[in-house]
Amino acid sequence: MVSKPSGRIAIYPGTFDPLTNGHVDIIQRGASLFDRIVVAILVNPEKKPLFSVAERVDITRAVFGGESNVEVDTFDGLLVDYAKQRKAQVIVRGLRAISDFEYEMQMALMNRRLGPKLETVLMMPSESYTYLSSRLVKEVFALGGSVNGLVPNLVEARLAEKSGIVPSLQG
Ligand code: PNS
Numbered sequence: 001m002v003s004k005p006s007g008r009i010a011i012y013p014g015t016f017d018p019l020t021n022g023h024v025d026i027i028q029r030g031a032s033l034f035d036r037i038v039v040a041i042l043v044n045p046e047k048k049p050l051f052s053v054a055e056r057v058d059i060t061r062a063v064f065g066g067e068s069n070v071e072v073d074t075f076d077g078l079l080v081d082y083a084k085q086r087k088a089q090v091i092v093r094g095l096r097a098i099s100d101f102e103y104e105m106q107m108a109l110m111n112r113r114l115g116p117k118l119e120t121v122l123m124m125p126s127e128s129y130t131y132l133s134s135r136l137v138k139e140v141f142a143l144g145g146s147v148n149g150l151v152p153n154l155v156e157a158r159l160a161e162k163s164g165i166v167p168s169l170q171g
Contacts, residue, residue, distance in 0.1 A: 007035025010090040010121070011083050013075070016041050016056050017049040018155045020137055022129035024063065026094040027070060029123050036069045038086060043076040050138055050162065063152045080115035088118070095122040096130045 010030050016023060016039070030037040041056050051059070057072050064070040075082035083091060091111060093104055108120035125132075132150055141147050141159050148156060 008090065009036045009038065009086060009088040010034040010092045011038050011040050011079070011086060011088045012092040013040040013042060013079050013082075014093075015044070015047070015049070015134065016060065017047075017051055017134050018137065018151060018159070019056065019060055019063065020129070020132050020134055020151050020155075021149070022094060022096065022125045022132040024152060025125040025129055026092065026123050027064065029125075030092045031067055031070050033121075034069075034090065034092075036071060037092065038071045038073055038088065039064070040073050040075045040079075040082060043074050051158070055158070059152075059154055059158060062154055078114065080111055080118060083118050084115065091118055091120045093120060093122055094125050096125060096132070 010033070012027060012030055014023070027037060027039060039060050041053055041060070043053050049056075053074055057074060060072045064072065073086075079091065091108075093107070095101065095104055104120075104122055108122070111118060111120060129150075137147050137151055137155075140150075141163075147159065151159075
């Protein structure tokens with residue numbers, strides 16, 4: 001059972017397929033700013049992810065196992081409804097480059113319309129991760145390139161395991 005949270009709660013929503021070091025960087029920054037950061041993995045039956053929701057939860061929990069104010073959860077439906085249910089005041093999103101800005105601004109303003117009390121905080125990851133995305137990680141790995149240093153070691157290991165069973169991941 002999850003203990004009753006108190007203080008300022010931030011939700012960091014996303015697909016995280018897979019978790020990258022860019023995500024890890026944002027989670028760490030969020031954890032230092034807020035009392036609790038909830039990494040909220042979207043359950044989207046329309047998407048065909050590489051890692052199942054359960055695998056993504058497992059990985060993220062394992063990576064942040066030692067951090068008491070990082071929680072990993074899943075959600076479906078509207079993010080604002082989930083945030084309200086979790087009594088969160090803030091949505092955290094990472095902003096890597098200006099190309100992210102339009103999409104993030106649209107989401108932030110739509111979420112503000114749907115939930116005026118929720119504030120979106122856009123955080124910049126370390127500059128070394130500004131080019132990094134889950135999509136590129138999967139593509140590079142599938143084509144036999146190294147993703148070392150771009151994802152947590154556990155994700156690298158899980159990708160390697162998958163390469164044995166997912167033909168499109170064989171390099
Ligand atoms: O990692 P992603 O794929 O960029 O994350 C997108 C996510 C999960 C944050 C976004 O799709 C989302 O919030 N979906 C939930 C449905 C919703 O609330 N849609 C309206 C948002 S403006």
